[in-house]
Amino acid sequence: MHVMQRDFQVTMQLLQLVLLHSAWEMGSGQLHYSVPEESQHGTFVGRIAQDLGLEVDELVPRMFRMVSKEHKDYLEVNVQNGILFVNSRIDREELCAQSHICIINLEVILDKPLRVFHVEVEIRDVNDNAPIFSENEEILSVAESTLSGAHFPLEGASDADVGVNAQLKYRLSSTEYFAVEEKINDRHSKSLVLVLKKSLDREKIPVHHLVLTATDGGQPELTGTVHLEVTVMDANDNAPVFNQSVYKVKFLENVADGILVIHLNATDLDEGMNKELYYYFSKHVSPNVKNIFSIDTHTGEIRVKGKVDYEDINLYDIEIEVKDKGIPPLSGHCNVIVDVMDMNDNIPELSVTSLSVPVPEDSPPETVVALISVSDKDSGSNGQVSCSLWPPGLPFKLVSTFKNYYSLALNETLDREMITEYQLVVTVQDQGVPSLSATVRLVIPIGDVNDNAPAFAQPSYTVFLKENNPPGAHIFTVSATDPDMAENALISYWIDENLWPLSSYISVHSESGKLYALQPLDYEELKLLEFQVSAKDAGIPSLSSSVIVQVFVVDENDNAPTVSGPENAPVLLVVPLVAGQMVGKIRALDADSGYNAWLRYELHEATSGPWQVGLYSGEISTTHVLNEMEGDGSSQNLLVLVKDHGKPIRSATATLSVSLVVTTQASHTDGHHSRVGGSPKPFAENTNVYLIVAICSVSSLFLLAIIVYMALRCQCQPKEGVVHGPGTATLVCASEVGSWSYSNRHSHILAGATGEAGAKNDLMVFSPNIPAFVENGKVKNGKEMALNASGQVSLWKGFSFFHLALLCY
Structure with a gap:
């Protein structure tokens, strides 16, 4: 019957664990594994890559890594096969103490793109700890006048395991005077007592030697023993008695030293020395409790003498013993239950577990930039936290992902040319009164992509160059700017070399943009060089733009009549x-x-x-x-x-x-x-x-x-300026001209865009001063040369009346 009852209990407990495991997996929505404690290195836990829907060959390229905030080396993943295995010995009792459920939380992180998975590994208890008594021997004194049925408290054994492995049963060595029983008090906790079954006779047996054995419910069973020495004392037949067996006290944590916890009072019906009482902490009270509380042996006052921290221990069960001075002395017992109430005395904790910077400026919205975890050691509303981002209006947002985990994600598109980096403050705040908060400052630089083509300051340039220039002379410098950075802003220049014979006249330095005349130019042969200079950055893919350059050759007096x-x-x-x-x-x-x-x-x-x-x-x-x-x-x-x-x-x-x-x-x-x-x-x-x-x-x-000349003069209007050098070129009217001159020769214009050359017989309007020109690469000041709407020197074509007059001679 006893065996069947035990099997039924084991079955029920296993069923509860299965149901708890299923509920845990449904609640978490993530992977859940379990492994027994004390497993050897290399013990298989689970095929984590397969269970996450990942291919094994993508683990290394995507920088697969596993993060555990508190337990860094217990578990490991083989990136070659995607198997989660035990890396080092796991002692469940060291890891989770007496918690019924022991969980190791893992974060599995993959980059490119960034993804995070939450994995829970439950550490199952094995019966690796035998019951232990705090002492090998316990001495009791019992008056011979004690009536049958009297109870004497005993310290039970402790088992570091949990569940069935920690369920203890006690048995006492064979004796007709004593028995051991487990009592359930009003706190629903068990206490172990020694019960007197038969009146004692000191003259017959002055000392009883007993062996108390504790057995756990694991497989195989483990046991622990303690020797009991019961001394039978004479006379003093009234023991001290407390007015109640259990005292309950509540107070806030972090109270000052010396604060009174409770004033105990016991009574003894005897007289004289047998009525004088002394109060003590029971020898079963742990040293940790004695470091926090003190008791006055004469008055029974219990006071605080150490730090009371709710997060360390929130409930103290203190056993108090009172003895009289009779011979032999008699004692009484009670328990003081100290319930510590929580205060909001812990600042929330905030940590960034992953930060992917710099963030490329072409990253789409919802791109995860960082993973943030928050926690608070307080309980209740004092431990409930919320996360916020400052300053508002930035292109980032916080998204709650799992329990106290957040992801910092993009909320809108970025532009590095407008803002190169962002400084964010992430704040976590609890709901306690007063509220406590913590912050972390994040600097998020923005990575450049090649999204800007080089740009020239103006759509075209006009340059005036005196003829007969020296070969290789620097005549002008074109310059383009690119708001990108690094190689995306590294600009090179070129002229289309296919436009022959332009390449034999002009060249451009690929890095500086300086234009050079490769050979002397002759105004009588060539008046205008018009070509296109292109600028290209070094980005991938590269972007380019172009500008029109017009080089007007300025005449010098190099021909005699x-x-x-x-x-x-x-x-x-x-x-x-x-x-x-x-x-x-x-x-x-x-x-x-x-x-x-x-x-x-x-x-x-x-x-x-x-x-x-x-x-x-x-x-x-x-x-x-x-x-x-x-x-x-x-x-x-x-x-x-x-x-x-x-x-x-x-x-x-x-x-x-x-x-x-x-x-x-x-x-x-x-x-x-x-x-x-x-x-x-x-x-x-x-x-x-x-x-x-x-x-x-x-x-x-x-x-x-x-x-005709006066009519043309009246019709002549200034035209739009063309940029050349430091100023603009404007139309010069006939009234500004000092004289007329006819030049009967060939005029050539070499244009990079068309490659055409033509001959003209022109009557030209000229100014008494030389227009702005370039000499040795420097723009010199002068009167502005007359230009037409296309940027060329204004000419009146045809055969003038003055020409006819000259031919009449």
Whole structure:
């Protein structure tokens, strides 16, 4: 019958454990394993990778790791096969003391992406601890006058195991006088007593030697023993008695030393010495209790003398013994139950178990940045905590994941170029009165991704460069900026090398953006280089942008005037000649442009005679009337200097040979024609008519040209500026021009975008000052060159009236 009852109890206990295990797994929603304590190293616990739905070959790349806040080395995972095994000896009693359920909480963390799993490993108890009595021998004194049925408290054995393994049964060695019993008091706790079954006779047996054996309920059973020595005493037949067997006291933890806990009072019906009482802590009281409480042996006052901490022990069961001074002395017993009430005296604890920084700026919302665990040693509302984030408005949020675990996750997208790092304060606060809190400061840097292309300060650049520059001259520097960092902001520059022959004129330094002219540029051959410079960062993938660069070649006075037509051709003139009559015309051209091509004509100082030359027309005419007396048939050589307006001035000379013939010689001609200044012989008869017609034509055309010029001047409006160097280029109107000049030559524009080149016959408006230009890589100040809407030098195309007037000569 006894065996069947024990089997039934074991079955019920196993059923309770199974139900508790199932409820635990349903409540936690995570993995739950169990392993017996004292398991050897390498003992299999579970296939954790398989149970979590993970592939074994992804454990190492995803940085699989297992974190245990309090129990770091008991369990380990083999990342080669995903098996959870015992790493070191586990003593359940050392780990969880007398707790019925012993759990090791594990956090399984994987990165890329970050995931966390919670695993509970229950440590099952094995019967590895035998019952132990605090002493090997216990001595009792019992008066022979004690009646049958009297109880004498005994100290029971303790078993460090739990459950069935800690359920103890006691048996006493064979005797007819005593028996051992377990009593259940009003606190529903068991106490062990020695019961007197038969009256004692000191003269027959003065001392009884007994053996008390405790047996646990484990398999196999383990036992512990204590020797009892019961001395039979004579006389003093009234023992002290407390007014109640159990006293209950409540007070808050952290009370000051010396505070009165309770004042005990016992009575004795005897007289004299047998009535004088002394109060003691029972020898069964642990030293820890004696370090916290003290008792006055004469008054029975119990006071606090040490630190009372609810988190250490919240309930004290103190056994008090009172003895009289009789011979032999008699004693009484009572229990004082001290219930310690909790105060909010523990600050919540906050720890960051995982922090993944820096956070890439392209991380999507809900990305987990950190894992945070919180705890509070207090109980009730004093131990209930909440977690918050400060300051508000940041792109982060706290998400409760499991019990007292939180994850710090992104709440919105990030931009490193706006904010490079965030400083957060995570606060945990309990609900006690007054409330206590703890904080931790997190610095979260933002990682850069290549999301910004290099940017130039302006969409295009205009550069003015004097011709005949030295090879390899630095003419300009383009610069782009990238708000990214590191290699994402490392910029390189290049020009499309496929645009030949552009690559033979211009190059760019890949790191500095400096533009170099690879060969001297000739304004007479090339006026404009237009190309595109691209900037690319070193990010993956790389981003790029481009800018248009226009290099205008500025003319220098590097060409001397050239006289067209044969020199020293003789000119025959028939005298008399009227004053101001044109006798010839010097035609010269200059390959330069602007002031450098504006020519003027002068007679050499050595030239004498009645001659003059038009300052800008090159027309040679008489200064006064020539009569027959001056026409002696001799010839004169007129030396004409042709100069430009450049700096330095360049010049050329032309010689005109003039022969004068008097009228009488002309009268003897035979009617045949001969060459006189390129005209038929009867030149004198038609000279006046030709001169009048020429003068009228020139005057009319010149007047018409002035009218057209004034109309164009009135229509000329300033246009939008084009950036060049430190300033902007604006349209220069005709009123600002010092003079006109015609350049009959080829004009070339080399554009990197189209590769086209064209020839033009242009009438150009120019300013007396040189426009801004680049020399040796430096932008120099000057008047702004006239530009059209596309950023090129403004030109009037076509054949002007002034050009027609010049051709009439």
